[in-house]
Amino acid sequence: MAQYNHSVSLNPEKCCGCTHCLRHCPTEAIRIRDRRAVIDSARCIDCGECIRVCPHQAKKSVYDSLTDIPKDKFKIALPAPTLFGQFDNLEDIDYVLQGLLDYGFDEVFEVARAAEIVSDYTRRMIKTAKKPVISSACPVIERLLSLRYPLLTDNLLDILPPMEIAAKYAKREVLKNHPELSEDDICTVFISPCPAKVSYVKNKDAGERSYVDYVVSMSDVYFELLGVMKGDSLSPVPVSRTGMIGLSWASTGGEATALFNEKYLAADGIENVVRVLEEIDNGSFPELEFVELDACPGGCVGGVMTVTNPFIAKARLQNLRRYLPVAENHADDGDGVPDELKNQFTYNYAPQTIGSSRAEAMRIMIESEELKKQLPGIDCGSCGAPTCAAFAQDVASGNANLSECVVIMREKFKDLYKEEGENGK
Amino acid sequence: MSEQLQFTFDVNGENFTSAGEASVATKKNLRMLGYPPDIIRRVAIAMYEGEINMVIHAGGGFATVTVYPDKIEIILKDNGPGIADVALAMKEGFSTAPENIRSLGFGAGMGLPNMKKNTDTMTIESELGVGTTITMTVNT
Incomplete structure (x- = not known):
């Protein structure tokens, strides 16, 4: 790999x-x-x-800096729906879209539009898919599955994430509206709430490149927008083409509820996600049809590249979507999902094993089980490993030394001190 | 390998919410040892069901997992009430779980059959009033 x-x-x-x-x-x-x-x-x-x-x-x-984006290209901004929840007193999404144009983008394509299309296709394909279908929107979950739960990668939604579809559609639309441009003249810039999306774009296999050219930080864009959105924002020109469903994708449960199917589970926060995956991997919840898992607390609004508290952002989005139609974007007629929107990614099972062979792994584990008995079990982290068990394994595999345990050293020191005291008498 | 690798877990019968933890820990260990995912899943499911059984019926017990060169052995030992009719207990859908446990989604009478299904050998030794020991192996 x-x-x-x-x-x-x-x-x-x-x-x-x-x-x-x-x-x-x-x-x-x-x-x-x-x-x-x-x-x-x-x-x-x-x-x-x-x-x-x-x-x-x-x-x-x-992530990419805003100054990395070539000025001479036709630049398409792809704002994640989370962006709209960052602003206080925002009356309409259109002001943000206009702000992106004023800042220097030539076109804007809302990722929420693609999200609505994914929801449409998911509703269609869930009937025949292997259940439970697991959302493919959060790249952390994809990677976690391929490292730890390889059997569940078959359950991943076989549709590209909204970011990718938005980039694809945006480029196509621009090429159609501007026949003078070629594909090389255009670039797409995803405005991301999290670093995982950056990894997703950087790690696409060679044969299947991502349609996203740059991934910038939502907080960088937020501060630029604050500058341009002030002043004469009387009547923004672009009109948002996102409905309720598209905006809802920004927080946990948005993608799942858009399926109008109550047999779903939605969980957020990486620790909760891991617990849920353990259960699903054991075959619990046979009745489940859809699983939405978001690594960040609250969903994408909780991404580390955002500026606003996730719950406040969610509340603002609820307000923004209040008078929107349920959805503004729909899947094409016909059966199934078009091939170009399918996820072609192959998942390589790469579990974190210890040792280079089974025999070596066995030796390390036997040794670390022994070592564990000597360790205090308080998981203080002073040795540099997260737990005493992890430390025992590091020692057994030759990556750490037992003397790095401060508790063991303290005991040794005490003994030494006592000995010296006795000798001195 | 002369030395054998063995993990022992004290399955706490007083805390229902902690049931299943030994299964998760075993899964993690087998993953680190590089076992293929289908083997890991079978061991994890068999062990999970056994753990739940021990907590529901026997007030807890001990789970021992031993890794042999050619197989993984799981021994679940409890000092519970014992199983009156093993053959009947093995029937899908047969359950003696109390109502409060069923309301949590357990006690569907699939535990023992599921353990049997996911392992290569399974033996049950049970004596009324003394306890139950279940030994399962999964060939690797």
């Missing part, structure tokens, strides 16, 4: 080696080495949890 490109990175100057990220990483991908956090690329699922909890802003998302 090719090297996976991550979009969570560390600023070593700001990292002081505290244990916040260590404890919160759902895949135990972080270790503290030489007083700096180190991320194991093979385990990281780009959930952004470490960015969320770092008190020193040492963990950061990697």
Whole structure:
């Protein structure tokens, strides 16, 4: 499997080696080495949890800067629906769309439009699909499944995520309306709430490139928009073409409720998601038809590249969608899902094993079970591993030394001290 | 391999909400050992059902998982009331689970049949008033 490109990175100057990220990483991908956090690329699922909890802003998302976008191209903005929930006192989405044009984009295509199309197709295909169908919208979930729950990758919704469909449709629409342009003259810019979308775009297999050219941070765009949206925003020109369903996708349950099928489960927050997946993997809930899982608390509104509290953003979106039609965008007539909208991705099962062979893995595990008995079991993180069990495994595989356990060292020190005291008498 | 790898779990019978934790821990270990996903799933399901049974009927017990070169063995041992009629208990849909457990979605009488279905061998030793020991193996 090719090297996976991550979009969570560390600023070593700001990292002081505290244990916040260590404890919160759902895949135990972080270790503290030489007083700096180190991320194991093979385990990281780009959930952004470490960015969320770092008190020193040492963990950061990697994304394209707005200045990376070539000025001479025809630039299409693809705002995720979450963007509209960032603004206070916003009367209408159109003001944001106009703001994007005023900022310098040549065209805007709302990702929520594509979301409504995905909802339409999902309703159609769910009847015949393997159940429960698991949403493919959150890239963290896709990666988590391929690392830990390979049998469930068959249940992933076989439709591209809305971001990808929006990029595809936007390019097509622009080429149609501007015959003077060629595909190379156009670029699509996704305005993202999270780093996982950046990873998704960066890691598309060579044969199937993403239609998204740049992924920028929602918070960067938010501050630029604040500048241009002030002033004479009397009557915005572009008219939003999103309905209630499209906007609802921004928070947990939005995608699921759009199916008008009560046999669904919607969960958010990576820890909850893992618990739900364990149960589904065991074959619990046979009656379920659809599962929506969002890594971030509250759904996409909880992404680490947003500025507003997820619950406030959700409340604002509820207000914005109040007088909108149920949906403004619909799937084409006909049966099934067109091939061009299908997810062609193949999932490589790459579990995080220990050791290079079964025999070595067995040896490491036997040894670490023994070591565990010596460890205090308080999971303090001072050794640089998230738990005593993880530390035992690191020691058994030769990646850490038992003397790094402060509790063991303290006991040794006490004994030594006592000995010296006795000798001194 | 001369040494064998063994995990023991104390299945707490007093806390129904913690039932299933040994199964999750075993799954994680087998994944790290590099077992294929279908084997892991079979072990996890068999163990999960057994754990739930121990909590519902026997007030908890011990689960021991041993990894052999060619198989994984799961022993579930409890000091519960025992099973009066093993053959009857193996029937799909037969259940003695109390109503409050059924209302949680358990007790459908599929536990033991599911364990049998997901393992290569399964033996039940049970004595009324003494307890039950179930030994299951999954060939690897």
